[in-house]
Amino acid sequence: MTIAAAATSGDVTWSWNLLNDVRDMFSYPFMVNAFRAGTIVAIVGAVVGWYMVLRKQTFAGHTLSVAAFPGAAAATLIGVSATAGYFAFCVAAALVIAIASRPSGSRGFSAESAVVGTVQAFVLASGYLFATLYNGLLSGLNNQLFGFTFGITNDQVVTLGAVGVLVLAVLALIGRRLFFASIDVDVADARGVGVRLLGVAFLLVLGAAAAEASQITGALLVFALLVMPAAVAQRVTARPVAGIGLAVLIGIAATWGGLTMAYYTSYPSGFCITTFAFAAFVAVHRVRAGA
Amino acid sequence: MAPYLEHAALAGTAIAIAAGLIGYFLVLRSQVFTTDALGHVTYTGAMSGLAFAFNPLLGLFAATVAVAGGFAVLGRRARADDVVIGSAFAWVLGLGALFQRLYTEHHSSGNGRAGATYLFGSIFGISSTQAIVSVFVCGAVCIAMAFISRPLLFASLDEAVAIARGVPVRLLGAGFLIVVGVTCAQAAQAVGALLLLGLISAPAGAAHRLTTRPFVGLALAALIAVFSTWAGLLISYVLPRTPPSFAIIGVATLCYLLTFAWHPNRAAGRGPAHHADATLLPDI
Numbered sequence: 001m002t003i004a005a006a007a008t009s010g011d012v013t014w015s016w017n018l019l020n021d022v023r024d025m026f027s028y029p030f031m032v033n034a035f036r037a038g039t040i041v042a043i044v045g046a047v048v049g050w051y052m053v054l055r056k057q058t059f060a061g062h063t064l065s066v067a068a069f070p071g072a073a074a075a076t077l078i079g080v081s082a083t084a085g086y087f088a089f090c091v092a093a094a095l096v097i098a099i100a101s102r103p104s105g106s107r108g109f110s111a112e113s114a115v116v117g118t119v120q121a122f123v124l125a126s127g128y129l130f131a132t133l134y135n136g137l138l139s140g141l142n143n144q145l146f147g148f149t150f151g152i153t154n155d156q157v158v159t160l161g162a163v164g165v166l167v168l169a170v171l172a173l174i175g176r177r178l179f180f181a182s183i184d185v186d187v188a189d190a191r192g193v194g195v196r197l198l199g200v201a202f203l204l205v206l207g208a209a210a211a212e213a214s215q216i217t218g219a220l221l222v223f224a225l226l227v228m229p230a231a232v233a234q235r236v237t238a239r240p241v242a243g244i245g246l247a248v249l250i251g252i253a254a255t256w257g258g259l260t261m262a263y264y265t266s267y268p269s270g271f272c273i274t275t276f277a278f279a280a281f282v283a284v285h286r287v288r289a290g291a
Numbered sequence: 292m293a294p295y296l297e298h299a300a301l302a303g304t305a306i307a308i309a310a311g312l313i314g315y316f317l318v319l320r321s322q323v324f325t326t327d328a329l330g331h332v333t334y335t336g337a338m339s340g341l342a343f344a345f346n347p348l349l350g351l352f353a354a355t356v357a358v359a360g361g362f363a364v365l366g367r368r369a370r371a372d373d374v375v376i377g378s379a380f381a382w383v384l385g386l387g388a389l390f391q392r393l394y395t396e397h398h399s400s401g402n403g404r405a406g407a408t409y410l411f412g413s414i415f416g417i418s419s420t421q422a423i424v425s426v427f428v429c430g431a432v433c434i435a436m437a438f439i440s441r442p443l444l445f446a447s448l449d450e451a452v453a454i455a456r457g458v459p460v461r462l463l464g465a466g467f468l469i470v471v472g473v474t475c476a477q478a479a480q481a482v483g484a485l486l487l488l489g490l491i492s493a494p495a496g497a498a499h500r501l502t503t504r505p506f507v508g509l510a511l512a513a514l515i516a517v518f519s520t521w522a523g524l525l526i527s528y529v530l531p532r533t534p535p536s537f538a539i540i541g542v543a544t545l546c547y548l549l550t551f552a553w554h555p556n557r558a559a560g561r562g563p564a565h566h567a568d569a570t571l572l573p574d575i
Binding site: 118120218234267275 | 318322324326327373374376377378379382384385386388389392396407411486487489490491493495496499532533536537540541543544547551
């Protein structure tokens with residue numbers, strides 16, 4: 001916290017000498033780690049998010065993102081690593097949503113949205129309970145909710161990278177069939193694609209990605225890295241490969257821009273990253289509306 | 292009974308009734324995600340009040356109703372396009388984080404709590420004035436719902452037929468969203484910005500599972516919400532380490548969970564009320 005506070009308290013200034021600025025920024029190891037972790041998360045979040053937007057599962061995605069908060073709080077309470085807590089809770093929440101909201105004909109959605117909403121409120125309430133039971137909560141609570149980008153260790157980066165590779169590998173395996181199942185459930189089902197299994201697998205992948213991303217932006221702002229780059233990409237192009245590539249680029253640009261801004265100003269990194277992503281979204285929205 | 296408990300029970304009951312009623316329609320109309328967004332807006336609203344030194348409750352109320360109005364203006368698209376809602380509120384929440392930072396920087400003494408209070412509610416901290424305001428506002432919400440519930444039900448179940456029968460579907464949808472905004476702003480004071488979603492979706496989801504009849508369902512949703520609130524307050528009073536908002540959401544979730552056990556074959560859920568439309572709503 002102290003290093004981060006020193007660096008974000010405004011005693012560094014933007015000089016317009018880009019090379020120097022970057023060198024200056026990267027002279028701090030915590031800043032290098034923030035960029036490494038941010039890049040991993042931006043890539044994974046954008047790819048998974050692209051499918052999430054395609055499948056109209058933004059609400060489920062948001063719920064899985066916030067499941068990271070009780071995960072972190074529970075881990076703090078019982079004294080294990082926060083990373084384990086993140087993944088355990090996010091994956092568990094994904095399973096609960098998958099089981100409870102079994103697709104059931106055309107009217108499945110309204111029931112599903114109540115399930116998702118309830119799961120979300122309950123996991124957040126549990127997180128609050130854990131945080132209350134653990135008495136030294138206050139600064140920890142804010143970090144868990146809004147991110148602690150500048151406190152990432154080397155080990156965390158390695159974990160993030162490993163899980164990121166795993167998530168991307170799973171997506172590469174099921175990607176084509178998942179795309180088919182997302183575009184036209186009925187036809188895919190008739191062609192013998194395991195639609196239901198794919199749905200569950202995707203929720204698990206989404207949970208893992210959300211658990212990753214929440215370590216960077218905090219549980220409440222993860223959703224930004226999942227939804228915004230993908231939303232922009234889908235507005236620009238309908239082609240899957242181009243769309244996913246574009247989403248990744250936007251995610252990385254928003255993360256790098258946000259981290260740089262957070263370094264040179266006193267604003268929280270979560271706010272900076274979401275602002276860059278949202279600016280891209282609004283810009284594309286305007287252009288498309290105008291065209 | 293301690294006065295703070297009286298205020299909590301009074302405000303909590305009023306808020307729970309309003310939340311149950313609108314929740315039933317939100318689930319029916321698949322608009323739960325909108326509530327999720329509005330809940331987060333309440334937080335940013337309250338934080339803006341703190342950061343710029345005006346009454347946080349005023350900021351909370353104004354921001355929520357304004358955003359609900361914005362969704363209403365977007366109209367049809369707001370209902371369909373979860374991506375727009377999602378992107379907007381992810382950023383609004385980022386803004387909330389910024390306001391919180393601004394606030395804690397300028398008021399250095401012990402204000403880390405402020406954020407948590409608005410995120411997770413402080414029903415035991417409600418003053419008598421706030422309790423009375425809650426009762427009046429929620430009473431107004433209930434009256435509004437009583438007026439619009441029949442046409443809204445029609446419009447939610449079969450929009451095309453409702454339009455053909457001359458029901459002002461868009462106006463109803465917009466009015467309903469404003470009512471939702473007002474209710475969210477109230478509920479945020481009881482269970483907090485993050486947890487009001489549970490008070491709205493869990494009782495309503497349970498009611499949808501238990502009955503196919505809309506007006507029974509509405510009453511049931513309100514009843515379950517009130518029960519959850521009372522039980523939650525009681526639990527939190529008996530076990531002081533349990534935050535009241537957790538207890539309330541916990542009981543509501545448990546009620547919802549029980550309905551899954553109760554009706555295993557309906558758990559495959561045909562959206563219950565949808566088969567009632569033709570018979571129940573012929574003449575509006």
